[in-house]
Amino acid sequence: MSASFASALSAAHEAAAVQHYPQGALYVVATPIGNLADITLRALHVLQMADAVACEDTRHTQSLLRAYGIDKAAAQLLAVHQHNEAEAAQAVVQRLQQGQRVACVSDAGTPGVSDPGARLVAAVQAAGLRAVPLPGASSVTTALSVAGAVAHSTEHGGFVFAGFLPVKSAERAATIQKQLVAEPRCVVLLEAPHRIGELAQALAVLGERPVTLARELTKQFEEVTTQPAHALAAWLAGAPQRSRGEFVVLLHPMPVAADDAESLRVLRLLVQELPLKTAVRLAAEITGAPRNVLYDTALSWKRSDAGDGQDGEETGD
Numbered sequence: 165m166s167a168s169f170a171s172a173l174s175a176a177h178e179a180a181a182v183q184h185y186p187q188g189a190l191y192v193v194a195t196p197i198g199n200l201a202d203i204t205l206r207a208l209h210v211l212q213m214a215d216a217v218a219c220e221d222t223r224h225t226q227s228l229l230r231a232y233g234i235d236k237a238a239a240q241l242l243a244v245h246q247h248n249e250a251e252a253a254q255a256v257v258q259r260l261q262q263g264q265r266v267a268c269v270s271d272a273g274t275p276g277v278s279d280p281g282a283r284l285v286a287a288v289q290a291a292g293l294r295a296v297p298l299p300g301a302s303s304v305t306t307a308l309s310v311a312g313a314v315a316h317s318t319e320h321g322g323f324v325f326a327g328f329l330p331v332k333s334a335e336r337a338a339t340i341q342k343q344l345v346a347e348p349r350c351v352v353l354l355e356a357p358h359r360i361g362e363l364a365q366a367l368a369v370l371g372e373r374p375v376t377l378a379r380e381l382t383k384q385f386e387e388v389t390t391q392p393a394h395a396l397a398a399w400l401a402g403a404p405q406r407s408r409g410e411f412v413v414l415l416h417p418m419p420v421a422a423d424d425a426e427s428l429r430v431l432r433l434l435v436q437e438l439p440l441k442t443a444v445r446l447a448a449e450i451t452g453a454p455r456n457v458l459y460d461t462a463l464s465w466k467r468s469d470a471g472d473g474q475d476g477e478e479t480g481d
Contacts, residue, residue: 194300
């Protein structure tokens with residue numbers, strides 16, 4: 165154990181031990197997403213104190229604990245992952261009913277967001293037992309904090325967490341077309357390095373809509389960039405390292421007019437009956453919305469129509 169983490173363990177005890185930690189409770193503990201120093205003092209204290217640790221990968225968690233100087237016997241590490249979570253949850257519930265304290269961790273970040281944990285927490289609560297949250301690292305909020313992608317001053321503020329899109333290209337394209345193209349709020353996606361290129365190509369239908377790619381967050385080669393959706397694939401191809409590491413992908417809010425709901429309603433009706441440029445011009449005159457904003461929005465809709473390629477009117481601009 166390094167001297168720095170020895171000091172951290174001592175500080176964790178001093179800072180967190182004064183709080184009451186009830187027995188028979190599940191402690192949902194966020195762990196670092198790449199940088200070991202991003203652990204919280206309370207997380208260190210609970211991981212030391214816990215009678216057992218429910219984790220995705222027991223070997224990974226054992227290595228993580230040892231990095232902090234925390235020793236747990238193999239029998240104290242319980243495998244609870246996406247393939248056995250429903251069954252393994254009952255074993256955790258039994259331990260809690262015996263008065264044990266069980267910490268729940270994922271391989272990285274906050275359990276139950278994209279990683280396993282939600283079904284375990286649900287089973288614990290269904291048994292009338294307590295789940296205690298210990299906040300900390302999350303790739304979702306980490307990326308959001310540096311993307312400038314969450315709007316708060318409009319009715320479409322906040323963000324939507326969509327996680328991983330379907331692996332199969334047809335299903336992924338359908339999800340983008342049916343759910344993401346017309347979603348006006350910021351959308352947060354996750355993607356693995358071996359599929360990021362395919363996702364970038366699929367998101368090209370969003371045209372000029374800004375997209376932030378955040379990879380290797382908190383690690384040595386962390387990189388965050390914002391590009392128009394149609395330029396993502398080219399940016400990734402610009403250097404081999406750009407496709408390495410785990411990705412958080414943020415679709416920025418759709419650019420809309422001040423009276424966006426009415427503008428989009430009018431535009432949608434006109435686009436269905438008229439050429440794109442004519443529909444945009446009339447929608448702008450009717451609603452007073454900026455023509456360039458309406459044009460970008462309508463163009464994204466057109467590009468997303470399955471089997472409907474760009475017409476000559478669009479490609480000439």
